[in-house]
Amino acid sequence: MKIFLGEKANDLFKDEKFLEAWDRLLGLCPWATVFQSKEFVLTWYTIYNKYTPILLTDWDGYKLNGLFTLTINNKGEITAAGTNQAEYQVWLSTTEDSYFILKSSLKLIKRVFPNKPFVLKYLPPRSPVEQFNKESKWKKEVILKTHLQPLMVSNEKLLAQELKKKNRKEKVNRLKRKGSLNFAVISTIDEFLKIFDDLIIQSDFRKGAMYDKVTFQYEIERKDFLIRLFELGLLHVSILKLDDEIIASNAGIAGKEMVHLQGINSHSPFYAKYSPGILHFLMLGIELGKSGIEYFDLTPGGVKGYKEILSNCSQVAYEFKYLSPIKVKKELLNEAIKDKLKSLFEGLLKQNYQSFKIAQQFQNGKKKYNLLSKKGLKFFEYDGMNQVFSSRSKTYLTLSSIGKEGLQKGFKFRENKMADLLNFDESMGIITRKEFLFDCMKRIELGHSFFCLMSGNSLCAVLWYIPTNVSLGELSSPQGKSLNSGVMAFSYYQSQYLSVTHCLLYSVIKKVDVPFPVQLQLCSSQTKLKNHLKLRLNV
Template sequence: MLGYIFNKMTTSTISRTFIGNCVFDILKDTGFQREWDRLYATTSWATIFQERQFVESWYYANQQEITPILLTVFEDDELVGLLALTTSKTNGEFQKDRSMKITGAGKFDAEYQTWIVKDGYNEIFIKNGFEALFNEFPQCKLSLRFIPDPSIIEPLKSLTSIKEKHIVLHKHHRPLMDFALVEEQKLFRKRHLKAKYNRIHRAGQVAFSKVTEIDEFIQILDEILVYLDFRQAAMFNKLPSKSNPNRHKFLIELFKKDLLHVTALKLDGETISSIIGMKGKGWMHLAGLISYSPFHSKHSPGLVHLYMLGKMLQEEGYHKFDLTPGYDGYKERFSTSGDEVVELHLSKNLKYGVKKFLRKNLHNTLVKFDVRPMSFELNMKKKIYLIKEKTKGITKSFFSANETMASYSFPSEDAGLSVKKNSITDLLKYNDRNGLQSRWEFLERAFSLVSRGAEFYSISDGKKLLASIWITSDDEKPSNDESMPSIADSYFHTSFKNNNRAFENYVIESESNRTSSEKPTSHHENS
């Protein structure tokens, strides 16, 4: 059912659950907008991710894939509590089934997912709102990550329809840069950070700036998302642009509404690092949108950027820079304080509850032994993935017929195959199902080569990568080696085998023709 459900709790308190199109209808109501804005402004634990314009922008950007849910409580027609939620559509439709998963609005675009209430109404909202939610969706699986103030959860344990065994609370450490602490000044004087800062300044002309114009932001955003895809694919076998295709549109909308704090670090005019922060109430949230050029990894552009950004935020009057949970080493090095946030899982589905409970205990055990939980999980997933992919590759290499392209000379306009230099976009098109190298292995290796300074040439047919050749970087050659360019690594699609030698010759000739006075080419192509 797409509508809203009334649940009268007392003579003056009513819970209303808005679902689907009714959410978009109520969001157009100016009175409701004012009430939401008032709750956000007065709720002490509210973050930018509960701000109406953030939630509204996310709902509209993703409306083809999700069904919005607004859990609200009114008292005498006054909005006293609100929790913005969402659930994924199945085959483009909202399907109310027994085991539907419900998360906070924003999903992974929202670092914090919680409710906002009128002062003194937290217990009333929890009692009325959560009872109503589980009356409507009795077997739903509710997950909120992360709740910034663990103390607000306590009333959940007194609900009549939800027992304590249905609740799984998972605490996480949150590292912070607290600008009110004296230690913050010490951070900016740390020797290793100053050394990295000085080293990048010796490499060329450095510029650090805040992005305020929409055209510049769109240009930088394209670069951020390509670099983010490359790094995430190499580390986690994930392509955020495919799993979250609406993110580009969503972030542009947030920028237009002045909800983002965007900075760029440039070296000799080239953007080598970008950070998109979310503006909160005196807080800046990192929110996972930090990206750097792998071509400049030796200069540690991401760390230098964080160092300079911290100083900027302090000068701009921010109280805290939230580095966000994750147990990343670099976050801990930059933090001067920290607190705890909570991941909440709530469901009457016992199987789901047991799964989350076991995961929580494993996580806590790993942390106790100084093992990063994400790294442990990643290693397990990678081993399983590689076994499956190797088996598929070997099977297909024996039993699948491969189409082979005709032979060409390069460059060849007739073939319709353009050669690109340092095109990360080309590398991301790797898709060789008949090969013995998985996408994860290929991109992991590619990221390593680029980070060590190797430049590369590539060819794609627009849909898949056909070939890539990496040239050994000058840093990895002996200082007295002035010989012909050497190939550090190469990849050829199984259908491209008739052109391997011709492409290698073209690359070597192109590199040999470069003169010492020639300016370096742009480090990437996003097209």
């Protein structure tokens, strides 16, 4: 095996004979996936050109028996080209040559990159890894873990039956009473480009709320990469629409026999109670069956929740790490500690909201501490956030009328635009982005409408309107107060825009035509906001 780095690898990618041999080897390799195809790999190297190509191969100008396309990720690890967008990471070879190719590659990596870990997550099912379990010498340098790979077999009859189950049928019928419900596969680049930004907003909003990941906001290459994959026929895109509104979607990287849950998937929080994501995935499975695609790969990791609901088949994938003996010992010790802690807290971390909230608060602690450390004592100048599921006590101001002071020049407000919420800047207060987006998501799911005060691209304040027939939230009911009118609440504002909060309140009441009296909800920490509004509104 030889190594080609940087420009030398790029020169080899221009060799037509090499590319033809790559295609042949891909077809001969029993464990190969679309993530090892030249179309996927070369597209990724081109668009993510900040990553150095590392090519391991025995190509001699005529024959190709082994190929490993690699790079160095942001953690300084050697890994597969595509990094976390390559769902399955593996070498290409025939079955007969597989162990020799991998063993030779490991020796070469150790010699050229002696201090760098080599990590593959995940090796696909059928990867030939038996030797690492059989030969004791590898135990000092290799960690091999198994992971469940859940699949949804594209059985049209079975999935149609799943859709007809009582609770799902009811949700479908309720959606149809709201408008025209349609599943569609996106087949042209013009159609895809027209909807792509909406899918990105839905995806980043939910993943930001759940995992603090707003990938498309910071990884500018990802959008271009997925567009190029669509043009190459490697991205299968489908949507579920209610009239003209997309309520669920999936754009998954596709091979010959399966579509992978790798790319982008989303659903609208405004329709969360109808489970549009689950309905869409079942409809997608039926469509894949009609198209002759056998599987929808739900991918390893996080196999509980919706993956467990949708999976009707499974395989085993692997996580592979090639480390120094010292790092292996350290890694195994850390894993043992994690497993012990997981067993201690497994009862706490069940899939329900309250325990999920506790887990998220624990994970959010470090980031919160960092924010407070940067702000020092200045954070006392900020009122805090009125969170829908907060245990803080709530008070209510009754507004019988309101002044007529509209927004000043340079400000605007928009209703129910999730893109505005993604402009939240956690450096402007003591609330983390994840806390903010999670609270917004839960409010939207309850049926609250929101209005964002914007100055340019800066999010200044968020005002919510809660109609009389909508829940205030689990912990937000007023103490001994009967609310016969709609409720409004500022969940967030930047301190420097406190002086215009009453202007936003007036503008929204006028737009929505909220009947008086209006109940304005405030949490116990919003003292500055309360005092300002009392002064300006004479209540």
